[in-house]
Amino acid sequence: MMIASMQGVVKRYGSNIVLDYVDLAIDEGEIIGLLGPNGAGKTTLIQTLTGMIPFEKGQVTLFGDVKAPFSNKNKEKIGLVTQEITIFEELTAKENLQFFAGVYGLKGEEKKNSVQEALEFVGLSDRANKMPKKFSGGMKRRLNIACALTHRPRFIIMDEPTVGIDPQSRNYILEAVKKLREEGTTILYTTHYMEEVQAIASRVVIMDQGQIIKEGTVDELIKTIQHEEKVKIDVTDAGQIPLNKLESVTGVKQVNVDGNQIMIISEANSGNLDRILSLIKAHAGVLGIQADKPNLEDVFLTLTGKQLRDKVGEE
Ligand SMILES: Nc1ncnc2c1ncn2[C@@H]1O[C@H](COP(=O)(O)OP(=O)(O)OP(=O)(O)O)[C@@H](O)[C@H]1O
Ligand SMILES: [Mg+2]
Known part of the structure; x- marks a missing residue:
């Protein structure tokens, strides 16, 4: 089943063409690794696909809805982890989860269980009653991810969930993605880290300057440059x-x-x-x-002549 799609989508900010005739189809159960350098248009693609921003041309579908605004029923099938962390620093971890579960209409026993499970899922059960303002960046990110999971979405979108966090949190997140994958959840995941994509993605989509310049499995992409x-x-x-x-x-x-x-x-x-x-x-x-x-980094370099990310200033 098709989960979401874009056909010929064009998005501009002023004279800046940020999405340049983008076509993408996401099938149920796929784990898509969306790779691209800063400013490629990854976040804009996500915002367009989820109906958060308008666009100039083309068509977007989500669970069969053909056009934004999408129905609430279908929007609720999405779990979105945005690039900026959105949690309440002055509520405990558990209260944060209760809040988001409430937004999605969960009540009573179901809400209690889903909050508990989400905490366990990201390894934060022992911090349930602590406030995130004292958490490390990685722990905040894990809580942020848990908040997007309480309603058990069928389609999870994570926008650079592992940037600038400690290796332990990164592992928790990658393990969580693997578990979600085993449960059949569809995932769209953006990152600059090609090792992550190699570890978890069933399909890689490479973006540069508003265009999808290549897609395929990791092996397929590597074969294209393997001379x-x-x-x-x-x-x-x-x-x-x-x-x-x-x-x-x-x-x-x-x-x-x-x-x-x-x-x-x-x-x-x-x-x-x-x-x-x-x-x-x-x-x-x-x-x-x-x-x-050769690895995905080599593929990216061959296709664009650029490194996937600046080596300076990052771990
Ligand atoms: N609200 C906005 N107003 C004007 N320009 C924008 C806006 N949002 C994004 N852009 C521009 O669109 C382009 C793509 O940005 P986008 O955030 O989608 O890239 P990205 O691939 O997510 O990059 P990053 O890896 O840095 O998150 C950039 O040139 C950016 O400056
Ligand atoms: Mg972005």
Whole structure:
């Protein structure tokens, strides 16, 4: 079943085209990792998809509703974790959850249970009666996520939930996403961290300058840039190995030696590793093998010529 979609959506702020004919279809059960640098239009895409802001052209659907404003019934199927943390600092964690559960019309026993479960889900049960003003950034974020879950939404949207938080909170969040995924929840998740997307996304959507420039599974995207394979082999005595023989193995393009490490670049899918290893083993011992696989960061770099995020000023 289709959960949400955008067709030819254009959104402008003044002369700035922030969404430039965006097409996107999200099916039930998908975990979509939306990747893009600062200002790519990720938050604007989310705001458009959820009917929070108007747009100039195109069409958006949400649970079959064709046009914003969407029905309340359908809006309530969404759990939105916005980029800015929205919780009440002067209410306890539990009171925050009770408030949001109340907004979604939960009452009595159901409300009590869902608040309890949401606290457990993000690992904050032991802080239920504490005020978030004393929480770390990561704990505030976890509470913020819990607030979006009490009504058990079918579609969860998280806008950069892991920026600038401690590794423990980050793990809690990623584990929570995995549990939600197992329960069949559909998730749209934006991030600058490609490791997260590689760990949890069933499909990756890459955005740059208001356009979706590529989408597919992590493997599909990596295959599009995989022209060669690189393998590094640590050996006992590189000097004993006849390099010209290595160079003539089928598929091998280049052989470099650095101390006792041999680096071999081959054409993609050469399947020549066995041959290379037996050649080396005839002359020296093999201590270790490392294959350098391209990752999503390389895909992004190849597509846009840019790093996914500025390395400066971030962890
Ligand atoms: N309310 C607004 N008024 C004017 N311009 C806006 C507004 N919101 C966003 N923009 C502009 O739209 C572009 C896309 O912004 P958006 O916040 O969607 O990017 P993003 O991909 O979410 O970036 P980030 O990773 O920094 O969160 C930017 O150029 C931004 O300056
Ligand atoms: Mg944003």
